[in-house]
Amino acid sequence: MLDAVSSRRRTTLVSAAIRIGYAWTVRRDEPRAWREIMSMTGVVNSLLGPGRVALTPTELVDQLSRDPLRQIAPEVFEGDPLGWLTVLEWGELSDDVYSDGCSAIISLLEKGDRGRGWMPSWTWLQQEIVQNEAFLKIKTDASDADYVARRRFVIEYPAGELETIADQCSEAGIQPPVHYAPLPPDRVHEGRYWWPCPTCRWPMRVSGTTVRCSYRAHNAEYAIRSLEDGRPPKLRPRDDTVGRQPAARLLRTEGDRRTVCVDLPAWRYIVVPGVDELALYKKWHGKPLLDVSLWPHQDAYDLKFTIESLNWTLAVDLKDVASASVLADEIARKPLAAKTIVLPDHRGIAQRQELQDLLPDYTVLRVEDVNRIVKKKLSEARRAL
Incomplete structure (x- = not known):
């Protein structure tokens, strides 16, 4: 796993870049936007180190519009999918930000953060806190x-x-x-x-x-x-x-x-992951001999499969992020109740193996692996009748 310093450096750079991107999109309407761009440019320059020529705010915005993050800081994003994230596209936040950047944002300025008065919380708060905001009304x-x-x-x-x-x-x-x-x-x-x-x-x-x-x-x-x-x-x-x-x-x-x-x-943290969770539930719900629970105990984990006749259970937590190292660091800070992590099939075998190497105490599967395991167990239960 990445050491804490390298991990923090990576997520700090992603967070600062996205804050710059958001501020750029509202600069004509929000008088505080340029101050935010200048402040976050300072954060980025400090992360790039004294050996690099400092970028001006406009130079950095230009690079964020043209290049993925790995072009700006190759040593920071070496081998990590977050390095392919481009922040701005045609003057607006890119889909990369919504797809993968959201999961890597951390809080940069604990005190005196001027952005907290006008920027949306997902641009400056850790994913877990924004998720809690999105889930608050559902849980109340x-x-x-x-x-x-x-x-x-x-x-x-x-x-x-x-x-x-x-x-x-x-x-x-x-x-x-x-x-x-x-x-x-x-x-x-x-x-x-x-x-x-x-x-x-x-x-x-x-x-x-x-x-x-x-x-x-x-x-x-x-x-x-x-x-x-x-x-x-x-x-x-x-x-x-x-x-x-x-x-x-x-x-x-x-x-x-x-x-x-x-x-x-709500879309990014409830709807997007929920699509895969609900699809997996619907595939197996109602099958004879198999009991499937969705979000047991108000989301202690995502799904639980049970075949009582075999005394078999499988509790899983679905995770869908671009960076295995970011996810591994998050889980290391806050361990999961379920010991089986499931990745969407589109994340690929390489990410599954990387995450398994980073989290040896967990079993890491893809959705297709879960389907194969459940199918095999159901066949076993039917033969035992």
Whole structure:
């Protein structure tokens, strides 16, 4: 595992770079943005060391717009996927930030942090604290059953018409479990249309004639194809690997049918990981001889598989981050209740092996490994009947 100094240096640089990126995107509206950019430029220069020519704020912004972090600090990001993160794209925060940068942010200025008055908490607080903020309403006064119902609702209804969301809440017997807000401007095409990601169902980002989910692993990127006669535009997949394209949804801005979505922290920390957790649960729930529990004891871990006839259980915690070393450091600070860590298949065998080497006291699997193990155990239980 990385030593503490190297790990802190890496996550500090990621955090400072993302803070610069966010401040740059609001510099025309927020008078404190330039002070933030200058302050975080000082942090970055101190991390690069005295042997490097100090970058000016504008030079650093230019590099963050053009180069991945490994180009700015190759010795800091050697061999780590976070090094491929590009902070800015066309003057806005890149999807890399939302996909992978969020998981590596740490608190940089414990006292006198001027950014805390105006920057969103996910740009300056550790992931765990922002997660707690996102989960607060779900957990408040909730029984175990309430917790599962509320959390599942957020995953299944991250965006839509307010009236429809209220009706679905009523049918489920719950109040809206998180805050729903108007769609961000970068999720709307020509002020009229939006598209949900086919995987997570959150509004996809619109940039010129391109529409894509901000979570890159969902592999949803399309070109907009405008139609005549006032018909809604359609999407065309960018390449053959992209799956089905959703139809355009009409944006409504007033009344009970206005279009809303969960905010970014709820999407990134509840919806995105929940997609894989819920898919794994649905695959095995209801199978004879097998009991599957989702988020037992209000998320002590994510899933528990039990076959009583074999006296067999498997408790797992799903984790989806770009950097195995960042995840390993987080788990070292706060050990997991479940001794089996599960990675999404898209993270690959290499990350599974790296994390296993870093955390020898845990078993590290991918989703396909869990499916194979459960299938084998079920076959064993059926033969024993």
